[in-house]
Amino acid sequence: MEKYYFEGYLRKEGTAGTRNYIGVVCSVICSSVIANDISSKVPGTVPIIHSNGCAQLGDDFQVTKDMLVGVASNPNLYSALLVGLGCETNQISGLLDSIPKTKPVEGIGIQQLGGGENTLQKGVHIAERWAKELSDKRERLPLSNLTVGVVSVDIDEESLEKVHPVVGKVIDSLVAHDATVIMGITDTLAPAGPLLSERSEKKEVRAELSNLGEESYRKRWKETNSKVHAARNFSKEEKDLAALEAKLAGTSTIKGLLAYSENAEECGLYLTKASSNLVETLSNMISCGCNIALVVSSRGTLTGSIALPSMTLTPKSADGGAFEELVDYMVTEEDADIQSRNVIEELIKISSGKKTALEEYGLGEFSIPHVGTTF
Amino acid sequence: MKTFKGYRRANGNIGVRNHVIVINTAGELSSFTKKIAQLVPGVIPVIQQGGESQYEEDLKQTVRTLIGTAGHPNVSAALLLGIGENSIANEVKEYLQEQNHHVEALHFNKSTSIATLLKEGKDWLEKAVKKSKAEKRVTADVSELIVGLNCGGSDAWSGITANPAIGSFSDAIVNDGGTSVLAETTEAIGAEHILANQAINAEVGQEFLKIVNDYEARIRETGEDIRSANPSPGNMTGGLTTLEEKSLGCIKKGGSSPLREVIGYAESPTEKGFIFMDTPGYDVESVSGLTAGGAQIVLFSTGKGSPTGSPIAPVIKIGTNPQVYKMMQEHIDVDAGKIIEGLNTIDEIGEEIYQKLIETADGSITASEKHKNQEFAIWRLAETI
Numbered sequence: 001m002e003k004y005y006f007e008g009y010l011r012k013e014g015t016a017g018t019r020n021y022i023g024v025v026c027s028v029i030c031s032s033v034i035a036n037d038i039s040s041k042v043p044g045t046v047p048i049i050h051s052n053g054c055a056q057l058g059d060d061f062q063v064t065k066d067m068l069v070g071v072a073s074n075p076n077l078y079s080a081l082l083v084g085l086g087c088e089t090n091q092i093s094g095l096l097d098s099i100p101k102t103k104p105v106e107g108i109g110i111q112q113l114g115g116g117e118n119t120l121q122k123g124v125h126i127a128e129r130w131a132k133e134l135s136d137k138r139e140r141l142p143l144s145n146l147t148v149g150v151v152s153v154d155i156d157e158e159s160l161e162k163v164h165p166v167v168g169k170v171i172d173s174l175v176a177h178d179a180t181v182i183m184g185i186t187d188t189l190a191p192a193g194p195l196l197s198e199r200s201e202k203k204e205v206r207a208e209l210s211n212l213g214e215e216s217y218r219k220r221w222k223e224t225n226s227k228v229h230a231a232r233n234f235s236k237e238e239k240d241l242a243a244l245e246a247k248l249a250g251t252s253t254i255k256g257l258l259a260y261s262e263n264a265e266e267c268g269l270y271l272t273k274a275s276s277n278l279v280e281t282l283s284n285m286i287s288c289g290c291n292i293a294l295v296v297s298s299r300g301t302l303t304g305s306i307a308l309p310s311m312t313l314t315p316k317s318a319d320g321g322a323f324e325e326l327v328d329y330m331v332t333e334e335d336a337d338i339q340s341r342n343v344i345e346e347l348i349k350i351s352s353g354k355k356t357a358l359e360e361y362g363l364g365e366f367s368i369p370h371v372g373t374t375f
Numbered sequence: 376m377k378t379f380k381g382y383r384r385a386n387g388n389i390g391v392r393n394h395v396i397v398i399n400t401a402g403e404l405s406s407f408t409k410k411i412a413q414l415v416p417g418v419i420p421v422i423q424q425g426g427e428s429q430y431e432e433d434l435k436q437t438v439r440t441l442i443g444t445a446g447h448p449n450v451s452a453a454l455l456l457g458i459g460e461n462s463i464a465n466e467v468k469e470y471l472q473e474q475n476h477h478v479e480a481l482h483f484n485k486s487t488s489i490a491t492l493l494k495e496g497k498d499w500l501e502k503a504v505k506k507s508k509a510e511k512r513v514t515a516d517v518s519e520l521i522v523g524l525n526c527g528g529s530d531a532w533s534g535i536t537a538n539p540a541i542g543s544f545s546d547a548i549v550n551d552g553g554t555s556v557l558a559e560t561t562e563a564i565g566a567e568h569i570l571a572n573q574a575i576n577a578e579v580g581q582e583f584l585k586i587v588n589d590y591e592a593r594i595r596e597t598g599e600d601i602r603s604a605n606p607s608p609g610n611m612t613g614g615l616t617t618l619e620e621k622s623l624g625c626i627k628k629g630g631s632s633p634l635r636e637v638i639g640y641a642e643s644p645t646e647k648g649f650i651f652m653d654t655p656g657y658d659v660e661s662v663s664g665l666t667a668g669g670a671q672i673v674l675f676s677t678g679k680g681s682p683t684g685s686p687i688a689p690v691i692k693i694g695t696n697p698q699v700y701k702m703m704q705e706h707i708d709v710d711a712g713k714i715i716e717g718l719n720t721i722d723e724i725g726e727e728i729y730q731k732l733i734e735t736a737d738g739s740i741t742a743s744e745k746h747k748n749q750e751f752a753i754w755r756l757a758e759t760i
Contacts, residue, residue, distance in 0.1 A: 033682065051424055057597050302407060
């Protein structure tokens with residue numbers, strides 16, 4: 001077996017970044033403008049801004065907090081500056097307590113510093129200091145340092161038929177090279193839960209996956225209690241389409257079903273919850289420790305993630321058929337083995353610093369899923 | 376009779392600003408919304424992160440909010456961004472065009488290149504900005520104003536200074552034939568009986584009690600106590616001890632006028648006078664609901680100092696104490712802390728707020744406008760699918 005390497009930024013705790021950003025993270029939407037202003041003044045930073053952070057309760061708040069802790073901890077960030085307002089539910093002090101002390105992390109607040117102008121100055125000062133420390137030196141690393149998020153979005157049957165032989169082999173090959181792969185379970189994939197469950201060796205994982213095929217695990221308005229799920233009956237068409245989508249996941253053993261922001265314990269293939277809101281899904285993948293993503297769709301996507309290089313893959317169609325300029329790889333009729341190697345090589349180039357099409361266009365966002373309403 | 380100068384729209388409504396906006400109907404288009412807005416100076420990006428793969432309750436709320444926002448009287452023209460053929464963007468466009476609003480939808484689809492779409496967007500916005508510059512302010516009566524009432528970062532002074540002063544203003548504008556809309560259902564919990572008694576009739580009172588009760592029921596279903604999110608940590612350092620205490624102060628913004636109507640999130644009042652809108656205590660979502668419901672200006676009291684604004688309406692910040700005004704002057708428009716210092720009475724600050732409101736309606740820029748605080752978010756109900 002051919003051995004693959006990529007050029008990445010090795011972090012203290014042994015993980016590796018494919019990018020070397022200074023993250024400017026807002027704790028709440030109320031500090032998003034200042035966080036964005038700080039980032040716009042210091043090259044090398046990325047603004048990690050979102051609409052959550054206050055008036056949240058229970059699980060919904062926990063998801064927000066965990067996701068921000070996860071993104072701040074992600075190896076694609078050299079350091080993280082947390083920018084808060086002061087009176088929000090999601091306190092900076094709580095975030096600082098939860099983020100492992102493996103990289104430079106600081107927190108500032110608008111109310112504590114007496115206004116936006118002071119916060120901007122202080123934030124720019126900290127980010128500039130880090131920008132000076134930033135080393136651009138990448139080193140050769142094995143794929144065991146790569147955690148690849150795989151997600152499909154808006155994909156139809158025809159496209160699945162074309163791309164699954166290639167994507168399935170890509171995932172199997174990544175797993176064979178000791179990479180970690182985290183695949184998103186979208187709403188369309190959920191009916192394949194029982195089928196996927198057969199690929200796990202662990203009893204509890206099998207049970208969790210089986211359940212996905214029987215009940216919706218997404219919360220509705222007025223039925224917020226997590227113990228009450230709307231029972232769902234999937235049609236044969238839904239199950240067939242899901243079975244086809246499941247082929248994207250190749251044939252490797254499924255090691256576990258990760259909760260939002262949960263990191264994989266060892267290398268191998270994992271599944272995690274994903275929605276058709278691509279930005280939310282990619283944000284969760286950053287938080288789960290992914291350092292690169294592969295996005296599979298029929299049409300190409302109009303945004304990626306702000307801190308996770310997102311390689312896009314679509315089928316090649318005769319009429320152009322996709323936002324071609326935003327797509328990194330188009331699957332053709334060529335042999336699937338050859339194409340899967342091509343995809344892995346492109347993935348490695350991107351992991352080593354080559355910009356994705358979405359990065360070239362400067363298209364990247366961050367947003368946090370809600371699992372309940374705001375109060 | 377109090378008047379201001381605003382922009383008369385084709386449907387008869389009057390705006391206090393003349394914005395040209397770009398607004399996304401799907402979260403995936405957030406980045407392009409910024410990019411397209413940046414192509415033409417003066418265009419405001421209105422960005423929201425939902426819009427796709429939502430349960431029906433969220434979809435309806437999203438469409439209603441987008442219609443209210445793109446068709447807002449402060450908006451001269453709106454460019455809606457959508458994906459594919461049957462998008463929300465088309466639905467919103469068609470609805471608003473029927474009412475003679477200046478809107479267009481730009482669809483990202485597989486047959487058009489990105490460069491072509493960016494050019495189409497830029498051309499439309501350039502024309503829209505040019506057209507907006509030719510529009511002139513005309514005199515209008517304050518009875519045509521809808522004023523949203525919100526608070527954020529409350530402290531123990533909120534219920535003693537800024538909120539009663541806003542209440543005094545609210546009574547004055549209602550007396551002049553205008554409309555004030557109190558929001559934030561969370562912050563009525565514990566004081567709902569007082570507002571219910573203010574209702575014009577038993578039916579409105581019952582409707583109000585129902586939204587508060589539903590709110591509490593939802594909170595109980597999460598297995599949490601609302602008191603763990605509210606008062607927030609900042610409220611407590613500001614001296615508030617319980618939600619009831621916060622609520623008793625909060626509802627003072629409504630003054631003593633009869634409560635005429637209770638409306639849903641992002642719905643427009645059908646009556647003039649004092650109204651209540653069902654919104655969450657989450658400020659940005661609440662203010663976005665108020666503006667989508669037609670509020671041309673929002674009053675926002677703050678004890679801790681909050682910089683947030685709106686891309687659609689000027690937000691007037693009213694500080695509750697002298698310290699916050701001194702510390703955070705860049706974010707505050709009116710100092711209600713003068714009441715504590717004995718310099719002014721509650722009614723005098725109410726008059727000052729009214730005066731500030733007229734100046735703002737005439738075009739004077741608020742602190743949040745100056746700092747380009749254009750936060751926007753739609754109240755989220757359920758999980759993304």
